[in-house]
Amino acid sequence: MPTVRIDQTKCIGSGQCVLAAPEVFDQSDDDGLGLVVITEPPAGLLPGVRDAVDRCPAQAVNLEE
Amino acid sequence: MTEAAVCPVLHERDHPLQPPVGFAEAVTGGPIKMRWPNGVEAWMVSSYAGARQVLSDPRFVSRKGGHPEVRDEGEGVVDPDQPGNINGIDGEAHLRLRRPLSRGFMVRRMNELRPRIQQIVDEHLDVMEAKGAPADLVSSLCLPLPSLVIAELLGVAPEHQELFQAAARGMFGKNSSKDEFAAQAAKLGEVLVPIIEQKRAAGTNDDLIGLMANDTDFAMDELIFLCIGLLVAGHETTSNFLGFFALHLFEQPDQLAILQRDPSRADVMVEELLRYTVGQLGGAGLTRRATEDVEVDGVLVRAGEWVSVSLYANLDEALCPRAGELDLERDVVSHLGFGFGPHQCLGANLARAELQIALRSLFERFPNLRPAVPVREMSYRTDMITYGAAEIPVVW
Numbered sequence: 001m002p003t004v005r006i007d008q009t010k011c012i013g014s015g016q017c018v019l020a021a022p023e024v025f026d027q028s029d030d031d032g033l034g035l036v037v038i039t040e041p042p043a044g045l046l047p048g049v050r051d052a053v054d055r056c057p058a059q060a061v062n063l064e065e
Numbered sequence: 066m067t068e069a070a071v072c073p074v075l076h077e078r079d080h081p082l083q084p085p086v087g088f089a090e091a092v093t094g095g096p097i098k099m100r101w102p103n104g105v106e107a108w109m110v111s112s113y114a115g116a117r118q119v120l121s122d123p124r125f126v127s128r129k130g131g132h133p134e135v136r137d138e139g140e141g142v143v144d145p146d147q148p149g150n151i152n153g154i155d156g157e158a159h160l161r162l163r164r165p166l167s168r169g170f171m172v173r174r175m176n177e178l179r180p181r182i183q184q185i186v187d188e189h190l191d192v193m194e195a196k197g198a199p200a201d202l203v204s205s206l207c208l209p210l211p212s213l214v215i216a217e218l219l220g221v222a223p224e225h226q227e228l229f230q231a232a233a234r235g236m237f238g239k240n241s242s243k244d245e246f247a248a249q250a251a252k253l254g255e256v257l258v259p260i261i262e263q264k265r266a267a268g269t270n271d272d273l274i275g276l277m278a279n280d281t282d283f284a285m286d287e288l289i290f291l292c293i294g295l296l297v298a299g300h301e302t303t304s305n306f307l308g309f310f311a312l313h314l315f316e317q318p319d320q321l322a323i324l325q326r327d328p329s330r331a332d333v334m335v336e337e338l339l340r341y342t343v344g345q346l347g348g349a350g351l352t353r354r355a356t357e358d359v360e361v362d363g364v365l366v367r368a369g370e371w372v373s374v375s376l377y378a379n380l381d382e383a384l385c386p387r388a389g390e391l392d393l394e395r396d397v398v399s400h401l402g403f404g405f406g407p408h409q410c411l412g413a414n415l416a417r418a419e420l421q422i423a424l425r426s427l428f429e430r431f432p433n434l435r436p437a438v439p440v441r442e443m444s445y446r447t448d449m450i451t452y453g454a455a456e457i458p459v460v461w
Binding site for chain 2: 012013014015018019026027030031032033051054055057058059
């Protein structure tokens with residue numbers, strides 16, 4: 001299964017992943033950093049996840065396919 | 066081996082909405098060294114891949130000192146050791162300042178702000194409509210909207226607005242001196258310190274100053290400079306872009322027709338307008354310094370050399386087909402309108418909300434909005450570090 005991760009040491013909390021794939025990502029109320037809501041997203045959500053990987057300014061989003 | 070001639074960085078434009086004279090020709094074909102007005106030379110990187118590489122690779126740092134400047138003055142006006150200068154630090158020290166602020170600009174928080182932004186936009190459009198045509202779009206909407214919103218977000222009373230704007234002009238004028246910058250910063254500090262102390266005493270975190278004052282370990286001098294940065298960074302840029310969006314649409318009636326047919330798609334169209342507008346501004350860029358020898362776009366940038374990333378990269382065909390054209394039917398692409406890397410615009414999600422709501426509302430309210438004078442004949446402000454239309458006379 002494709003797996004999504006956010007590297008918390010790199011994340012700057014820009015929220016670009018939330019804009020790219022709102023079903024898969026969220027931001028923590030405590031620190032604003034990115035959260036993965038669906039770690040193993042179904043195929044239909046993968047284009048949005050790939051977009052999040054591409055758009056993340058901190059290059060903190062990873063998709064292992 | 067002979068060194069190629071070093072081109073100067075120029076700011077004069079033949080057309081107000083297009084890159085500076087000679088810029089596109091100079092940078093086509095890969096990085097070249099350019100000389101900034103203060104005499105410092107920098108590699109100008111303008112490809113999409115090169116721009117992303119430089120802006121995201123930690124071997125290129127943002128710490129300033131002797132860096133390329135649009136001012137003639139050699140060192141720039143901000144002390145490289147200025148506490149709270151979030152744009153001039155790197156690595157963990159940068160993340161320490163950036164992350165708590167990111168929380169204040171979270172997507173969810175910005176979405177909660179949308180009804181209030183809509184209300185401010187509607188009020189300004191009501192006034193514009195009541196006064197009747199012709200109107201100046203800049204003073205009617207572009208300028209007041211972002212400054213009102215950022216003041217509310219920070220938790221600063223609107224009566225300080227004028228002081229903030231005057232100070233911003235003093236600090237970020239192209240010819241501001243180090244002394245003038247320091248004097249204006251001190252003046253702002255006098256207003257901000259009591260506000261910060263009051264929020265500390267109250268222990269609230271429902272606005273940005275409260276959040277920074279109570280939920281972080283930021284020292285007072287850091288807090289003051291961060292507040293100044295937020296106050297000035299937000300309003301001039303967003304204001305200029307809203308104006309540029311209207312101007313580009315006036316110049317390209319086929320694109321304006323696409324927006325007029327379906328203003329509800331303004332959210333997607335704003336991304337294309339950002340990509341195109343930022344790309345067309347071309348020219349001067351975001352400066353970084355190499356800490357090691359690194360190859361970029363086929364040239365070896367040596368440790369210690371400056372690199373200037375031009376967001377002209379947004380018009381690179383590697384990003385999207387027909388990248389040099391505005392196409393409001395295009396899907397969203399990963400443009401560099403807000404920069405890239407850890408220093409990407411902190412207020413990007415706020416700017417998006419403001420631009421989306423303003424653009425949609427403007428053309429819904431005035432479907433026949435058009436310029437009262439030709440775009441080329443309008444006056445443009447070139448005295449500030451940021452560039453934009455001074456006035457946009459419109460009729461409807």
